[in-house]
Amino acid sequence: EQAKPYVEQGRVFLEPYLANPNWPIIAVTLALVFPIIAIVLNVASQLLLPRDRTKPPTVFHLIPFIGSAVAYGMDPYKFFFSMREKYGEVFTFILLGRKMTVCLGAKGTNTILGGKLSQVCAEDAYTHLTTPVFGQGVVYDVPNHILMEQKRFVKFGLNTDNFRAYVGMIEDELDHFLNSEPEFAAYRKGGKEDWGHFDAFEQMSELTILTASRTLQGKEVRSQMDKTFAQLYMDLDGGFTPLNFMFPNLPLPSYRRRDKAQKAMSDFYVNILQQRRASKSDEVEYDMLASLMDQSYKDGRVLSDREIAHIMIALLMAGQHTSSATMAWCLLNLAVRPDVQQAMYDEQVKHFGAPNGTLRSPTFEELKDLPVLDSVIRETLRVHPPLHSLMRKVISDMPLPATLGNASEDQPYIVPKGNFLLAAPCITQIDPAIWTNSFEWDPSRWVDPNSDAARMYAEYTETGEKVDYGFGLVSKGTESPYQPFGSGRHRCIGEQFAYVQLGTLLALIVRKLEMKADKVPPHNYTTMITTPSKPRDITFRRRQV
Ligand code: HEM
Numbered sequence: 419e420q421a422k423p424y425v426e427q428g429r430v431f432l433e434p435y436l437a438n439p440n441w442p443i444i445a446v447t448l449a450l451v452f453p454i455i456a457i458v459l460n461v462a463s464q465l466l467l468p469r470d471r472t473k474p475p476t477v478f479h480l481i482p483f484i485g486s487a488v489a490y491g492m493d494p495y496k497f498f499f500s501m502r503e504k505y506g507e508v509f510t511f512i513l514l515g516r517k518m519t520v521c522l523g524a525k526g527t528n529t530i531l532g533g534k535l536s537q538v539c540a541e542d543a544y545t546h547l548t549t550p551v552f553g554q555g556v557v558y559d560v561p562n563h564i565l566m567e568q569k570r571f572v573k574f575g576l577n578t579d580n581f582r583a584y585v586g587m588i589e590d591e592l593d594h595f596l597n598s599e600p601e602f603a604a605y606r607k608g609g610k611e612d613w614g615h616f617d618a619f620e621q622m623s624e625l626t627i628l629t630a631s632r633t634l635q636g637k638e639v640r641s642q643m644d645k646t647f648a649q650l651y652m653d654l655d656g657g658f659t660p661l662n663f664m665f666p667n668l669p670l671p672s673y674r675r676r677d678k679a680q681k682a683m684s685d686f687y688v689n690i691l692q693q694r695r696a697s698k699s700d701e702v703e704y705d706m707l708a709s710l711m712d713q714s715y716k717d718g719r720v721l722s723d724r725e726i727a728h729i730m731i732a733l734l735m736a737g738q739h740t741s742s743a744t745m746a747w748c749l750l751n752l753a754v755r756p757d758v759q760q761a762m763y764d765e766q767v768k769h770f771g772a773p774n775g776t777l778r779s780p781t782f783e784e785l786k787d788l789p790v791l792d793s794v795i796r797e798t799l800r801v802h803p804p805l806h807s808l809m810r811k812v813i814s815d816m817p818l819p820a821t822l823g824n825a826s827e828d829q830p831y832i833v834p835k836g837n838f839l840l841a842a843p844c845i846t847q848i849d850p851a852i853w854t855n856s857f858e859w860d861p862s863r864w865v866d867p868n869s870d871a872a873r874m875y876a877e878y879t880e881t882g883e884k885v886d887y888g889f890g891l892v893s894k895g896t897e898s899p900y901q902p903f904g905s906g907r908h909r910c911i912g913e914q915f916a917y918v919q920l921g922t923l924l925a926l927i928v929r930k931l932e933m934k935a936d937k938v939p940p941h942n943y944t945t946m947i948t949t950p951s952k953p954r955d956i957t958f959r960r961r962q963v
Contacts (some may be wrong), residue, residue, distance in 0.1 A: 477511035485512020508823025530841040532896035542811035546666035553728035566888030575709030583704040618746040626742035636705035653679035687727035747802040753935035793861035799902035804947040846899040
């Protein structure tokens with residue numbers, strides 16, 4: 419009904435043209451000519467107009483609006499390396515109408531991730547993707563100081579007591595998984611010829627969500643994992659894709675499923691909270707829900723049930739793909755490196771071997787003290803960090819440091835308000851100028867505590883400058899060439915949990931399985947995070963002890 423006047427206006431406008439018998443030819447010609455004109459004008463403006471020296475150079479592109487979307491989207495590493503060669507460490511590229519200014523190198527990352535709140539804003543860069551999935555009132559749907567408080571609440575739940583309880587729970591889940599999941603259960607004998615195979619990313623996704631729900635998410639979520647919750651998760655996850663990032667709302671079934679699932683999942687958590695309050699049970703819960711129920715903001719306001727529900731969804735989504743992809747990459751690399759598998763296994767025997775030849779269960783404290791295991795996780799996150807691009811929106815014109823990029827000394831670049839900034843610590847993590855054999859997966863680089871890598875790691879996690887952004891004292895880490903968990907005020911709060919989850923699973927999997935594969939598959943960048951491309955099968959058999 420509302421559209422009627424517009425349709426009528428359109429009809430009146432088109433009538434004289436449609437009266438012309440040649441209108442189809444004219445229409446086709448215009449449809450062909452307009453894009454050509456747009457491309458010609460776009461190219462001419464880049465080649466002929468003098469460049470504004472106050473702004474970083476713009477990557478040359480043929481098609482307006484689309485810009486460099488294809489080159490960046492297909493292989494961001496290749497794109498960043500070749501643009502760095504052409505334009506220096508600072509350049510702007512067009513990504514579906516958005517102006518993305520990339521600042522490479524440790525100093526570039528520091529400028530973006532350590533940027534002032536008055537200049538850079540993560541909320542404006544991410545909210546259109548995350549708020550429809552997480553729900554309102556949390557993370558990037560609230561002002562930054564509220565997010566910092568919410569991170570404080572979550573950190574409170576990610577404590578040593580809880581981690582101690584999680585190690586045993588994860589071990590239980592893994593045992594159950596290997597004995598019940600068809601891919602693994604069919605190969606129990608460990609005989610010489612009893613080799614099976616599994617899709618590394620699919621199986622690790624399942625194991626990650628099972629262990630995260632048993633630990634962080636709580637028993638109610640775990641008990642629904644094989645039932646309704648799994649479907650809700652799938653539908654919600656279908657709304658957390660690069661398409662959703664570029665186009666927050668399209669009239670597509672996946673967007674409708676996302677919105678329905680968000681509401682249903684939010685209600686699901688709110689119901690759990692209400693039931694827990696009503697039951698007044700004395701049972702101690704080590705999960706995040708229990709912890710969030712006790713938290714209040716600095717002004718005294720307690721967290722509402724909706725906020726808790728939406729924080730829980732945010733944690734589920736933030737931890738799922740990052741950890742499952744990391745698990746898959748760890749296993750794929752181990753599968754092609756039997757020597758590293760053996761070193762991990764020997765480490766287990768050394769620490770947990772019983773006189774009768776069996777290996778006892780590890781504890782949280784013991785897992786933290788296994789250098790080979792640690793080095794495998796660190797190295798995997800160096801070569802295959804799940805997030806290749808960290809973004810911020812520029813909210814007031816931002817002069818960059820004079821030394822950044824190919825700017826002339828007397829005229830540093832100014833990134834205009836409205837541009838997006840893109841930090842890519844993934845590039846410094848494999849920069850040949852920083853690392854020996856930088857493209858090689860070589861865990862041994864971390865083991866010597868006096869190595870450059872170990873020193874960088876210590877600075878990123880412990881010895882570097884510490885800042886309290888409102889969620890407790892953390893290593894700032896913004897200038898580190900190694901930062902798989904980001905840095906500054908938006909630094910990941912799941913790092914320790916991820917190490918507990920990954921460490922426990924890896925240690926125990928290496929005890930139980932021998933794995934092999936011909937090669938590590940290439941990165942797939944068309945997913946929201948960097949996943950292994952298919953085929954990504956690992957051949958395995960039960961370890962004979
Ligand atoms: C933020 C990586 C696991 C919760 C981040 C950021 C990175 C990252 C790079 C910074 C994003 C930015 O600056 O734009 C990882 C990796 C993980 C992992 C590599 C696993 C291997 C987890 C887990 C949780 C989690 C398990 C939850 C339990 C968060 C949250 C933020 C975040 C809430 C947002 C912080 C903010 O914007 O202030 N993560 N993450 N992450 N991560 Fe993680």
